[in-house]
Amino acid sequence: MDEFVVTVNSKKRNVRFLGNSLITVESQEFQHELYHLSGDTYLLKLENKIYEIFITQIDEEKFIISIAGRNIHTIVRTSLKEKAVNLIEQNFPIQNTLEVKAPMPGMIIKIIKKPGDEVLKGDSILILEAMKMENDLKAHISGKIIFINVKEGMAVEKGYSLFTIG
Amino acid sequence: MFKKILIANRGEIALRIIRACKEMDIKSVTVYSEADKTSPHARYSDEAYYIGESPSSESYLNQKKIISIAKQVGVDAIHPGYGFFSENVEFIKAVEEEGITFIGPSSSSVRMMGTKTAARQLMNQNNVPIVPGSISPINKISEGLEEAQKISYPVLLKSAAGGGGKGMKLVRSENEFAPSFESVKREALKFFADDSVYIEKYIENPKHIEVQIFGDKFGNYVHVFERECSIQRRHQKIIEESPSFYIDNNLRKKITQTALNAAKACGYYNAGTIEFLVDRDFNFYFLEMNTRLQVEHPVSEMISGLDLVKEQINIAAGNELSFQQEDIGISGHAIEARIYAEDPENNFLPSTGKLLDLQLPSGPGIRIDAGFTRGSLISLYYDPLIAKLVSWGKTREEALKRLKRALGEFQIVGVSTNVQFLKAICNNDNFIIGNYDINFIDKEFANENSNNIPDSNDMENAAVIISSLLKMRKSSGEIRTSIMNNNKWTDLQNG
Numbered sequence: 001m002d003e004f005v006v007t008v009n010s011k012k013r014n015v016r017f018l019g020n021s022l023i024t025v026e027s028q029e030f031q032h033e034l035y036h037l038s039g040d041t042y043l044l045k046l047e048n049k050i051y052e053i054f055i056t057q058i059d060e061e062k063f064i065i066s067i068a069g070r071n072i073h074t075i076v077r078t079s080l081k082e083k084a085v086n087l088i089e090q091n092f093p094i095q096n097t098l099e100v101k102a103p104m105p106g107m108i109i110k111i112i113k114k115p116g117d118e119v120l121k122g123d124s125i126l127i128l129e130a131m132k133m134e135n136d137l138k139a140h141i142s143g144k145i146i147f148i149n150v151k152e153g154m155a156v157e158k159g160y161s162l163f164t165i166g
Numbered sequence: 167m168f169k170k171i172l173i174a175n176r177g178e179i180a181l182r183i184i185r186a187c188k189e190m191d192i193k194s195v196t197v198y199s200e201a202d203k204t205s206p207h208a209r210y211s212d213e214a215y216y217i218g219e220s221p222s223s224e225s226y227l228n229q230k231k232i233i234s235i236a237k238q239v240g241v242d243a244i245h246p247g248y249g250f251f252s253e254n255v256e257f258i259k260a261v262e263e264e265g266i267t268f269i270g271p272s273s274s275s276v277r278m279m280g281t282k283t284a285a286r287q288l289m290n291q292n293n294v295p296i297v298p299g300s301i302s303p304i305n306k307i308s309e310g311l312e313e314a315q316k317i318s319y320p321v322l323l324k325s326a327a328g329g330g331g332k333g334m335k336l337v338r339s340e341n342e343f344a345p346s347f348e349s350v351k352r353e354a355l356k357f358f359a360d361d362s363v364y365i366e367k368y369i370e371n372p373k374h375i376e377v378q379i380f381g382d383k384f385g386n387y388v389h390v391f392e393r394e395c396s397i398q399r400r401h402q403k404i405i406e407e408s409p410s411f412y413i414d415n416n417l418r419k420k421i422t423q424t425a426l427n428a429a430k431a432c433g434y435y436n437a438g439t440i441e442f443l444v445d446r447d448f449n450f451y452f453l454e455m456n457t458r459l460q461v462e463h464p465v466s467e468m469i470s471g472l473d474l475v476k477e478q479i480n481i482a483a484g485n486e487l488s489f490q491q492e493d494i495g496i497s498g499h500a501i502e503a504r505i506y507a508e509d510p511e512n513n514f515l516p517s518t519g520k521l522l523d524l525q526l527p528s529g530p531g532i533r534i535d536a537g538f539t540r541g542s543l544i545s546l547y548y549d550p551l552i553a554k555l556v557s558w559g560k561t562r563e564e565a566l567k568r569l570k571r572a573l574g575e576f577q578i579v580g581v582s583t584n585v586q587f588l589k590a591i592c593n594n595d596n597f598i599i600g601n602y603d604i605n606f607i608d609k610e611f612a613n614e615n616s617n618n619i620p621d622s623n624d625m626e627n628a629a630v631i632i633s634s635l636l637k638m639r640k641s642s643g644e645i646r647t648s649i650m651n652n653n654k655w656t657d658l659q660n661g
Contacts, residue, residue, distance in 0.1 A: 004634040008626050015634040023634075025627050034635055041523070044632050051628045054523045054579050055636065063636065065629040066523060066579040070586070072621055074633040105518055105546060130546075155519030155581070157512070 005082035007075040014079070058151055059115075097166035098141050102156045106130030111152055113163075117145045125163055128156070139165055167483050168192050168242040171269070173211065174232050175247030177537030178554060179461075180207035183245050186475035195239055197232060199225035201545040207537060213239060220547045226250045229257050236266055243267040243482055245475075249549065252458035255280060269482040271436050271457050278432040279455040283326045283364050289452045292431040294424055297443065297451040299366035307344050310365055314343060317367040323347060325354030326362035329454070333357055336368055369451065371603040372443040374398065375410050376456075377425035378466045380477060381435040382487045389422040390466045390474070391496055393439075396604045397591065399514065404584070404607075405591060406462035407501045408469050411562055411600045412444065421450055428455060437463075437478050461504070461554070464533060468500035468558045499562040501569050507550040509582035516550045517582040519543075527575035531558040531568045544581050552583065562600070566592060586619055587611075593619075 002017040016024045023030045033045040040055045054066040061081075065072045077085065110127040113119060119139045126148070128135045146164040150156060170193040173183045180196055184207070187194040196211035201220035208214040215235050218225040225231075227250060236244055244261055246252040246269070258273040270276075279285045287301045298317045303326055304310040314321045314337070323346055325333030333354040335346045347363065355361040378390040394410035395403045413421065425440040432455070439460050441453040463474045472494065480488055507517045524540045536553035544550065555572055559565030570592045576585050591597055594610055621629075 002634075002638055004637060006630040006633050008630055008633075009621060011626075013626075013630045015630060017634075017638065023631055025630055028627070030627070030631065032631060032635075034632070042632065044628055044635075046624075046628060046631065049624070051625075051632075052577070053628065053632055054577065055632070056522060056579060057636070061637070063633045064579075065632060066577060067625055067628055069574060069576045069578070070621055070625060071579065071582075072625065072629040074629055076633040076637045078637075105516075107519070153520070155517075157509070157515060157517060 003079040005077055005079055008072060012082075059148065062149075097146060097164050098143075099164045100125070100137060100140065100162050102128060102158055102160045102162055103135070103137075104128075104130045105158050106135070106156060108150045108152055108154045108156060108162075109134060111148060111150070113145050113148070115145050115147050119143065119145060119165065125165075126150070128162075137162065141165055168267070168479065170195060170239070170241045171479070172197070172232070172236045172239070172241040172244045173207075173247065174226065174244055174251055175249070176202055176205060176207050176226060176548065177551065178535045179247040179459075179537075181210055181537060182535055183247060183475055184210050186473060186479060189473075190476060190479060192479070195235075195241055197226070197235060199547070201543065201547050205537065205542060206539050215239070220545060222250070222547065226548075229260060233260055233264060233266075236261075237264060241266065243269050243479070245269040245478070246458065248458050248461055253280065253456070267482050269436065269478050270459075271434055271438065275432045275434045276457045279457050281326055281362075282324065282328070282454065283362065285454060286364070286452070288431050289428055292427055294428045294431070294452045295450065297366045297369060297453070300364045303362035303364055304347075307347055310347055310363075311340065311343055313365050314340070317365075320368040320370075322366045322368045323350040323363055324366060325350060325358055325360070326364055327358035327360040328354060369443050369445050371605055372445050373410075373412055373603050374403075374441065374453075375413065375421065375444050375450070376439050376441040376460075377422050378460075378463070378474070379425050379429045379434070379438050379440060380474075380481065380487060381429055381438070382481045383435050383484060384486055386487050386490075387426050387429055388487060388489065388491045388494075389425055390470050390472060390494065392418065392421060393460075393462055393465055395462060396602055397597070397606055398604055399607050403462065404504050404506075405501065405588070406465055407499065407562070407565075408465040409496050409499065413448070417448055417450075424450070424452075428452060436481050437474055461551075462502050464535060464554060464556045465500040465502045468533065468556060469496050469498060470494050471497065498558055498560050499565040500556060500558045501562075501565045502554055502556045503569060503573065503588045504551055504584075505553045505555060505576070505578075505588070506584045507544045507552050507581040508584055510584050510587040512582075514584070516546070517544070518546050518550075519581045521552075521578065521580045523577055523579035525575070525577035526553065527555065527572035529568075529572070529575075531565070532556070532572045533558070552578065552581075566598065590619060 004015040006013045030046045035043040042053045044051045056064040063074045106128045109129045113125050121142045123139045124136045126137050143165045146166045148163045149161050172195040173180050184194045194211040195213045197215050197217040198208040199220050217231050251257040255273045255277045258268045261268045286296045289296050300313050320338045323335045335350045337346045350363050351361045373396045377392050381387045392410050393408045395406045397405035428440045437459050439456040442450045444450045508514045509517050521542050526534045533556040557565045557568040573589050
C-alpha cells in the first residue's frame with residue numbers, strides 16, 4: 001500500500017492509495033480518475049467533481065498546484081521519508097544553517113549545485129539575472145546544501161528564499 | 167483616411183489600437199523593446215520594429231527613435247495610447263512638426279491642462295467649479311497660511327506639476343503647515359523638476375467620478391456619460407464602472423455639461439476625460455483633465471455601443487464626429503477590473519516571471535483586453551497590468567455577478583496576481599450595495615489577511631491527491647503523456 005504525507009498550507013495530510021482508484025485523505029474516502037490533458041495540465045476527478053490542474057514541479061517533493069485560479073504549495077513525501085525527516089528535525093535541530101534570500105527580483109538562470117553537495121564558502125550556488133546583469137550567488141558559509149527552493153527559469157521576488165546551507 | 171498608423175505603446179492598449187486599425191483597414195506599425203520581443207503587440211501588427219533596450223527611457227520613451235521610424239516607414243499618424251508620450255507636449259509638437267498627425271489633442275490643449283494651477287485658473291474663468299483653494303503657486307509660507315485659514319483645515323498641499331498621488335500632503339492644522347510645505351516642495355522638485363506648490367481644501371471621503379468627452383476639429387462636442395472610479399489603491403484605480411449609481415439624471419446632466427465646458431475652454435479635440443471629486447452633498451469639483459484615452463475606456467464603450475479608438479482615429483483624420491449627443495444613451499451597466507501581476511499578500515509588490523499558464527474568462531457579457539499570452543514574460547520594466555476584465559449586464563447587479571463569475575475563470579500561473587483580492591472586493595457588502603468612496607480599500611482592507619480568501623477544503627484535498635499521484639507515478643517511472651487514438655497523425659499513418 002502506498003502512503004504519503006502531504007504538507008499543504010502548514011497542515012499535514014495522510015494520503016493512502018487503497019487500490020481500485022480509492023484514495024483516503026485522513027479518514028475521508030475519494031474515488032479518483034486522473035487524465036493528462038497536455039503539457040503540465042491534468043484533469044482530476046474526485047467523486048463527482050472534475051478539477052483542471054496546472055502543475056509546477058519545484059523539486060522531487062515540492063509542487064505548486066494551480067487549481068481554480070489559486071496556487072497551492074505542497075510538499076509530498078512517502079510516509080517513511082516523512083518519519084525520517086521528522087526524526088532528524090527532532091534529534092538534530094538544524095544548526096548553523098543559512099537561508100539565502102534573493103537580494104533583488106530577477107530570474108534564476110542557472111543552478112550550479114544540487115541538494116546534498118558539500119560547498120565551501122565562496123562557491124557559486126546559482127546565477128540570478130536581474131536588470132540584465134548576471135549575479136553569482138555564493139555560499140556565505142561552508143557546509144552542505146540542504147535544499148534548493150527554486151528551479152532554472154523561475155522568476156523570484158526580492159527576499160524569496162533561494163537555498164539553505166547547513 | 168490614414169493608410170498606416172504607428173502605435174507608440176505596448177501591452178493591452180497597443181493590441182486595442184491594432185484591433186481598431188484592422189477594422190478600419192488601416193495598416194498598423196508597432197515598436198517593441200528587448201523585453202517585449204515575444205510580446206503579442208509586436209506580432210499582432212502588420213509591421214514591428216525593434217527600438218531598443220528594455221528600460222522605457224531607451225525604448226518607448228525614445229522620442230527621436232520613434233519619430234525616425236515613423237518617417238522611415240511612412241506612417242500618416244501616431245497613436246500614443248496612454249502613459250508614455252500620450253500627454254507629452256514636446257513629443258506632440260515634434261510629431262506635428264514632421265507633418266505626421268498625432269492621434270489626440272493639440273499640443274497647446276495638453277499644455278493648458280498640464281499644469282494644475284493653470285488648469286484651475288482656466289476652469290475658474292469658465293464656470294467649472296474647482297476645489298476651493300489657490301489658483302496660482304504659493305511662494306511664501308505666510309501666503310499659504312492665510313489661504314488655508316480662508317478655506318479652513320484640513321487642506322491639501324499639492325505639486326502644480328504633479329500627478330499620480332506623488333507630491334501631495336494632507337495638512338490637518340496650522341502647526342503642521344510649515345514642515346509639510348517644505349516637504350511637498352522638495353518632493354515636487356525631485357519627481358517633477360518643478361517646486362511650485364498650491365493649496366486645496368481637503369474634501370473628506372469624496373467619490374471620483376469622471377466624464378468621457380469628445381471634440382472634433384470643427385468645434386463639435388459630445389460626452390459619453392460618466393465613469394465611477396472610486397475603487398483605488400494608492401491613487402491607482404482598480405475597479406471602474408459606468409454609469410455611476412451615485413448620481414441621478416439631474417446631476418448627470420449638470421456634470422456632463424460642465425465637462426463639455428471644460429473641454430471647450432481649452433479648445434480641445436479628440437478623446438479626453440474630465441475628473442471630478444463629488445462630495446457627500448453632491449457638490450462636484452474639477453480635479454484634472456486627462457488629455458488622452460483612459461485605461462478604463464472600455465466601460466464607456468460597453469454602455470454606449472461606441473468604439474472610442476475608431477472615433478479617435480476618425481477625428482484625427484479630420485472628419486466630423488460620427489454621432490451626435492442625442493444619438494447615444496446608456497444601455498445597461500459595465501464594470502472593469504484590472505488584473506495586475508502583483509502580490510496582495512506581500513504588500514502588492516510587482517510580481518515578475520513567465521506566464522506558464524494563462525486562461526482567460528469568456529461567456530455572456532464578458533470582454534477581455536489582455537496584452538499577454540501563455541509564455542509571455544511579465545518584466546520589471548513596465549506597468550504590471552496583465553489584462554482588463556470588463557463585464558456588462560442589464561443592471562449593476564447582473565454586471566457584478568458576471569464580473570465575479572469571470573474572475574473565477576482566470577487561471578494565471580507563473581506570477582502572483584490580484585485576482586483573489588478583486589474577488590474579495592466583489593464579495594464586500596459595502597461594494598455590493600454601492601456604499602463606497604475613494605478611501606474604500608483603506609477602510610475595508612486595512613488588515614492584509616482580508617486580502618485573500620483561504621483555499622477551500624475541497625481544493626486542498628484535490629491539491630493533496632494530485633501531488634501524491636504525481637509523486638507516485640514519477641517514482642514508478644510511468645510516462646505521463648497519454649496519446650489519443652483519433653488524432654491526425656495516426657490518421658495520416660493509417661491513410
